[in-house]
Amino acid sequence: MTARDALAAETPPVAHRAPSSRDGMVTRRGRGLWLTHLGLILGVLFIFFPIWLAFVASTVTQAEIARPPMPLLPGDRLLENYGRALRSGVNAPVALMLGNSLVMALGIALGKIAISLLSAFAIVYFRFPGRRLFFWLIFLTLMLPVEVRIVPTYEVAAGFGMLNSYSGLIFPLIASATATFLFRQFFMTVPDELAEAARVDGARPMRFFFDILLPMSRTNIAALFVILFIYGWNQYLWPLLITTDPSMNTIVMGIKQMFPSGDDLADWPVIMATSILAMIPPVIVVIGMQRLFIRGLVESEK
Amino acid sequence: MATLSLRDVRKSYGRTEVIHGVSIDVSDGEFIVIVGPSGCGKSTLLRMVAGLETVTAGEIAIAGARVNDKEPMDRDIAMVFQNYALYPHMTVYDNMAYGLKIAGTPRAEIAERVNQAAELLQIGDYLKRKPRDLSGGQRQRVAMGRAIVRKPAVFLFDEPLSNLDAKLRVQMRLELRQLQRELGVTALYVTHDQVEAMTMADRMIVMNAGNADQIGAPLEVYERPATEFVAGFIGSPPTNFFVAGDRGRIGVRPEHLRVVDPAGAPLRGRVLNAEPLGAETLVHLRLDDGALVTVRQEAARLLPPEGDEVGLTWEGGREMRFG
Numbered sequence: 001m002t003a004r005d006a007l008a009a010e011t012p013p014v015a016h017r018a019p020s021s022r023d024g025m026v027t028r029r030g031r032g033l034w035l036t037h038l039g040l041i042l043g044v045l046f047i048f049f050p051i052w053l054a055f056v057a058s059t060v061t062q063a064e065i066a067r068p069p070m071p072l073l074p075g076d077r078l079l080e081n082y083g084r085a086l087r088s089g090v091n092a093p094v095a096l097m098l099g100n101s102l103v104m105a106l107g108i109a110l111g112k113i114a115i116s117l118l119s120a121f122a123i124v125y126f127r128f129p130g131r132r133l134f135f136w137l138i139f140l141t142l143m144l145p146v147e148v149r150i151v152p153t154y155e156v157a158a159g160f161g162m163l164n165s166y167s168g169l170i171f172p173l174i175a176s177a178t179a180t181f182l183f184r185q186f187f188m189t190v191p192d193e194l195a196e197a198a199r200v201d202g203a204r205p206m207r208f209f210f211d212i213l214l215p216m217s218r219t220n221i222a223a224l225f226v227i228l229f230i231y232g233w234n235q236y237l238w239p240l241l242i243t244t245d246p247s248m249n250t251i252v253m254g255i256k257q258m259f260p261s262g263d264d265l266a267d268w269p270v271i272m273a274t275s276i277l278a279m280i281p282p283v284i285v286v287i288g289m290q291r292l293f294i295r296g297l298v299e300s301e302k
Numbered sequence: 303m304a305t306l307s308l309r310d311v312r313k314s315y316g317r318t319e320v321i322h323g324v325s326i327d328v329s330d331g332e333f334i335v336i337v338g339p340s341g342c343g344k345s346t347l348l349r350m351v352a353g354l355e356t357v358t359a360g361e362i363a364i365a366g367a368r369v370n371d372k373e374p375m376d377r378d379i380a381m382v383f384q385n386y387a388l389y390p391h392m393t394v395y396d397n398m399a400y401g402l403k404i405a406g407t408p409r410a411e412i413a414e415r416v417n418q419a420a421e422l423l424q425i426g427d428y429l430k431r432k433p434r435d436l437s438g439g440q441r442q443r444v445a446m447g448r449a450i451v452r453k454p455a456v457f458l459f460d461e462p463l464s465n466l467d468a469k470l471r472v473q474m475r476l477e478l479r480q481l482q483r484e485l486g487v488t489a490l491y492v493t494h495d496q497v498e499a500m501t502m503a504d505r506m507i508v509m510n511a512g513n514a515d516q517i518g519a520p521l522e523v524y525e526r527p528a529t530e531f532v533a534g535f536i537g538s539p540p541t542n543f544f545v546a547g548d549r550g551r552i553g554v555r556p557e558h559l560r561v562v563d564p565a566g567a568p569l570r571g572r573v574l575n576a577e578p579l580g581a582e583t584l585v586h587l588r589l590d591d592g593a594l595v596t597v598r599q600e601a602a603r604l605l606p607p608e609g610d611e612v613g614l615t616w617e618g619g620r621e622m623r624f625g
Contacts, residue, residue: 202375
């Protein structure tokens with residue numbers, strides 16, 4: 001056997017070692033296990049009960065809600081109530097508001113990721129005058145959330161004619177110090193030799209960014225996307241300010257506007273149906289990305 | 303395949319000069335090892351040839367053309383890094399093909415060259431795997447494959463074997479040398495391991511604090527070290543230095559010293575301990591003036607008991623003197 005054969009026969013560290021180490025970790029049995037489960041189940045019921053009530057309220061008539069005791073089992077008006085909410089809503093059709101929210105949340109999440117990836121790339125991989133200054137300026141904006149700078153931001157957005165538009169909903173919220181900082185920390189853990197190897201291979205900076213840095217950051221991107229999508233989806237104050245036209249309303253502010261003011265009669269089944277509908281997209285994103293997120297975490301383990 | 307020449311190459315960081323002028327002409331297909339302790343500037347020198355560090359003064363030429371201001375990709379070099387620097391998200395095939403892909407090589411030719419290199423390195427079975435599924439030795443091969451497929455004029459190695467275990471290192475050492483001969487590519491190889499330097503080099507550059515103390519064939523450097531540093535650095539166990547009466551401070555290699563009867567010997571010392579290694583034995587002594595000396599002798603020779611006073615002698619032609 002030559003030296004080469006011996007080397008080729010050497011076995012690689014394959015993944016089947018992992019489960020054995022996990023066995024020892026989660027093998028608590030007996031009463032402790034049942035108690036743990038009981039605690040968790042109680043916790044889930046506690047958290048889930050209000051959502052269940054909202055769901056029940058969205059499937060019955062207004063009269064049934066108003067008459068105590070409130071029903072605890074779903075009624076027969078599910079399709080009717082949801083149909084009414086989606087098509088007409090109270091001020092604007094819920095389907096439209098869901099669409100607006102989706103555009104805004106996606107725009108904010110993707111925009112934030114794109115901008116912070118690029119600025120982190122610039123800060124970590126390039127030497128330019130004022131590099132540290134810019135980094136600290138970005139970092140400083142962490143202390144200035146939208147609420148603090150809302151008046152000047154509104155002034156600027158209005159000056160650009162961005163009231164009642166998607167760009168007005170998205171652009172003012174798109175810069176993210178948190179995401180920039182996170183990507184900066186990640187890029188700093190990427191060995192320098194990788195950038196040097198790419199340079200020797202002939203990759204220009206942007207090529208290195210797209211071919212190597214971006215695929216390596218995919219777990220971070222997935223995690224950030226979940227967080228930022230929900231951040232965008234839950235925006236309330238900013239859309240309330242920037243949109244006056246009901247057709248540009250987002251779902252979160254829409255729910256609030258459905259609440260009765262003065263002597264109006266609230267259409268509770270429709271409001272509850274709207275709330276349930278508003279919850280669905282973030283839940284889909286969390287569940288959908290969770291799989292990718294976890295797979296990414298396991299894969300990038302070295 | 304090409305020649306490589308360094309003309310009084312210097313490197314400064316700010317006002318601190320770390321490389322004080324290195325010159326060498328490397329002929330086509332030669333294997334040059336740059337050896338020295340950590341911090342001597344050997345990696346910096348290599349990275350200057352690669353184009354990863356700027357050249358402060360002097361000139362680097364590959365195949366007769368000055369490359370000082372060229373980007374690494376335009377220098378016709380390939381580099382193997384200490385930690386391999388494989389792209390973790392790409393398969394072995396893509397890792398090896400990446401440079402060619404950027405250069406715009408046709409798909410069919412990429413496949414042919416990668417497969418050829420994979421066969422040469424016996425990693426054909428792993429082409430679809432990711433680097434994390436490979437052992438250290440296999441990763442090392444992929445890193446080498448990535449360098450080979452580009453068919454560069456000069457190979458640059460930055461301590462490529464130092465992350466492998468001892469046994470594998472010896473295997474890869476032989477193999478790497480054989481591969482370089484087969485391909486006939488000029489190579490520059492950085493290591494801190496003097497055994498690697500001795501066994502692999504056609505010629506070696508012994509670096510000491512930014513200076514090339516000596517450039518020469520391994521045995522020539524071993525036999526006739528130019529400075530006290532080289533004499534002490536090359537050879538294991540290292541050369542003994544001691545003051546021998548009116549002849550002043552001299553160096554004698556351990557294998558040239560003989561333990562003899564103290565009476566009439568030029569030097570005397572006490573035996574500290576002896577290490578039998580099988581074929582040979584290392585005898586450690588402390589001279590009367592406090593200097594430590596190691597003697598390498600055949601296992602068959604008589605072992606002096608610990609604590610005994612003994613004499614030391616050597617042939618006059620074997621002593622080395624440095625001004």
